[in-house]
Amino acid sequence: MSRKRRFFWVTITRQYLIAFCLLVLLLYVLTLPESYHLAVLSTAVVSTPVKYDVIIDPGHGGIDSGGIGAGDIYEKDIVLDIALKMRDFLEERGLKVGLTRSDDSDVTHLANIRGTRHQRDLNGRFLAMHEGSIGISIHANVTKDPKEKGAIVFYMRDSYIDQIYAKTVFEELEKVQVLNHPEPIPRGNLLLLKAKPPVLLVEVGFLSNQEDLNKLVNPGFRQVLAEAIGQGVLNFHNFYRLEQSE
Ligand SMILES: [Zn+2]
Secondary structure, rough: HHHHHHHHHHHHHHHHHHHHHHHHHHHHHHHOOOHHHHHHHHHHHHHHOOOOEEEEEEEOOOOEOOEOOOEEEEEEHHHHHHHHHHHHHHHHOOOOOOOEEEEEOOOOHHHOOOHHHHHHHHHHHHHHHHOEEEEEEEEEEEEOOOOOOEEEEEEEOOOOOHHHHHHHHHHHHOOOOOOOOOOOOEEOOOOOHHOOOOEEEEEEEEEHHHHHHHHHOHHHHHHHHHHEEEHHHHHHHHHHHHHHHH
């Protein structure tokens, strides 16, 4: 009798174990980072027609304020203004410019996946990048160390053309803003950089640093910054266009 019961107990345990494993597997798949969806995305992306010379992506927006600096300075507002100024600068020089957002909203409506608001927002930006021959995402940093300051340029790791793009923008950026790092930084884990066209992510400075914050709240400095990054984008665009036509 006791033997039978034990057998029964073992059977139940196995069934629970299988069910538990399946549940864990399901939870794991659901929590996989956005990059997991890349394989699914790339097929959808191939058919996306290129409509712009450059796509500018002002980070965050809507309920996502991004980093917050002293005095309630939101990253989303700072980077939107820089992006709009960049658009004007580049359009004046004959480029067709697309924006992922041109007001205080997120870009979840551009997504083609289901998921959290953050996942759909990132997916929307990723997809939008494929409407341009090149792209650039503008952000501002926040960190615990108030002494940390300066701009950073991120590019896709192991991509030679993206590295050239990064260096081209970096060269212009260092004329007007302190740099956090002596050269552009390669990254392999940023979804936006994995887009098919060359894409950079530029952090324009630290909102958590008083010096950077003072600069970034100044519209005049944002104009200078927008023109410098814009000039870098323009220089690379001209180079890349020739490179592709060869
Ligand atoms: Zn950001």
